[in-house]
Amino acid sequence: MQYFIQQLINGLTLGSIYGLIAIGYTMVYGIIGMINFAHGDIFMVGAFTALIVFLILGAMFYSVPVAAALLIMMIVSMLLVSLYNWVIEKIAYRPLRGSFRLAPLITAIGMSIVLSNFVQVTQGPRNKPIPPMVSKVYNVYGVSISLKQIIIVVVTALLLVIFWYVVNKTSLGRAQRACEQDRKMAALLGVNVDRTISITFIIGASLAAVAGTLFLMYYGVVVFSDGFVPGVKAFTAAVLGGIGSIPGAVLGGLAIGFIESIWSAYFSIDYKDVAAFSILAIVLIFMPSGILGRPEVEKV
Amino acid sequence: MAMAETKKSAGSATIAAGLREAFYAAVIAFFMFVLLVGLKTDQNIHNELVLVPRPYLLATVVVIAAVVRFLQVVYLTPFLVAQKTVNASTGQLPTAFALRFFSKPNLVIGLVVAAGLLLFGNSLQAAVGPYWGAYVGLLRAAAIIYVVAWAIFYFRSFIGAHSYSLGFTILLIYPVVMVSLFGFQGSLKWVDNFGIQILIYVMLAWGLNIVVGLAGLLDLGYVAFYAVGAYSYALLGTQFGWSFWILLPVAGTMAAMWGVILGFPVLRLRGDYLAIVTLAFGEIIRLVLINWREVTNGAAGISGIPKVSFFGVISFNVSDPNYISKVLGIAQSGAYYKIFLYYLILALCVLTGYVTIRLRRLPVGRAWEALREDEIACRSLGINTTTTKLTAFAIGAMFGGFAGSFFAARQGFVSPESFIFLESAIILAIVVLGGMGSLGGIAVAAAVMVGGTEILREMQFLKQIFGADFTPELYRMLLFGAAMVIVMVWKPRGFVGSREPTAFLKERKAVAGSFTKEGHG
16 A cells, blocks of 8 residues: 555656646647647756756755745746747747647647757767755655656646636636637737747747756756657647547546556566556547547537 | 939848848847857766857858848849739740740750750869869769750650650669669669658658548658558568568558557547557557567567569579579679669659559549548548548558568668657658648659768769868758758648549549648548
């Protein structure tokens, strides 16, 4: 039982990171109907930015409180990665809006290749390990919970509350939901669609940047190709939860996290990704629009 | 007078706008690159990460961003607008840029430069030393490319009318030309790295074209079938010693079977759900290949895969009694095998293309295209969408399997490394960049994208310009990704964006792709 709870806690940690990335996928899909393949690499750029900020802090100051360092890493990473996603949306996706369905998908795949190879060229192809930032571990009734895991879950929960408030209670969120339902109508009613879409990309990137920072803190290592696997899993999570649905993305992220940690604990660690992908396929076959997704009704 | 002044003030206004935009671009570029380009993470002797500042590189990148943005705002955008604006006094559009660029005087200059540098280039390079010699080489390459492009431009209607026979002839004589130019040993690189490599991608892209281009089913895991074909040949060939000619159809059948197995559960899915499930299947196959070590030897891969023989009559193994040089009485060389493989993959490509062209005229091919355009209308007209989709998956996968077994035979070694998602993405990119459904466009896209990145390896003169530690290969995929974005933004429908009907009343009329509306299949 303790072993099982331990796995649930690991899964919760992992699922929080996937959930944060998945929100970016699902928001972009909801508003412009496009799979943003570069989002996983945006997450990786976030982790790298956090890494460099960490090294700068280490080089400039003798010692920085861990909480402050983590906060600075997150904020810098959020700002810079938002800038990246904003620029990418402007040069690669906006000219193709209204074009045929596969065109933005191909530019997104192109951007994903560009981002990962850009980081490889500028920062080198090797693993970048950092010394552990937080190493405290609590023991609760035989279940060990590390401070890292607590930080990840708390930060994610906090961000989700803020994010929920922005989407549901502010005029920005209202504009966004309007664009999601009917872009043309929203434009006619005076919503600045371009600006709303840009802000959607910025919000998605900020959440991915936080996920990247937490990923770096949790694993203590990052490499240029790290965008792909978490990206695909987060996208899987978004589809599993019902793409376009924001609570669905979080739910899907948690589901993928639980599946992965429980599978690797009880069955085989080699096949944990196979398990995640197979469950995705099975869920989609029996529930083609995901857990919380609206069924797609095609009007003729 | 007044007009000239307004023009002048408009010009200075453009320049002011250009400077402002350039400033914004510089600021944005500075913030984007200050950490990732301005600082490099390196490991010191204690294996700790340290930061190495690179202020000059950062400054260069920022300046480049500003200059590019300035040129775009001040010259490129007004130029593109002017190309579409009718001249007020003559009432005509300005002469097309291509006509002005490919003018006869320019051709003469190009010919003179190309011929002069072909004759005296080497001695000139020797005279001016390696640094300027690199520029001489660049100029020579540019002049030759210009002359070839000029010829293509002026004979474009002829080429367009005879594209298939011309392309096939060029491909047929390509190895002969390369051998006569560079000799057997020197031609290896051109036949193997360029010819075979490009043709493999042409074949894969034509196979995927059946699924994506004709049937409109977005498949992001096509590389799985390539892997199935490669591993079928690798395993059966090494375990049982069966010949390539028996295993080629076996590999194709296996891949087609997997196409049906993977296609069956996803029949109900559409659009992006289909994309993610096919991506997941591609990853599952790769992960199984990595982890099922007892059979596939895991990440280490399978080596010692037997070579292809010429239907058992002529072998390409030096130790065999019927080795080619013993049979034909010629000198030993590894080039024969590569040339043979070149013609083999060419034949496979021709088979793929021929089958695609013929299938488009059969009921099943028309059903695919109908399915792509509108699935609901398709169902209403009584087309069985299940079998239509499954045949598309199966036939597309079969060609992937053929290409896979060829790949295994060519490399002599397969490992899961070769079947990553990036390969699927590259193949899909070639299909979309070429123009979905158009065989010629896809072949051109494969040649440009794969050949273009391969040619970067050859650009050793860049080392002379950028310094000895500059490795052009590193930038290969970076430029590939950038090219994908640029081509797509420039031509969202791909190189050949028109649709050719298979059934027509009097004459065949191509329709611009933007007039067709694709469903969400």
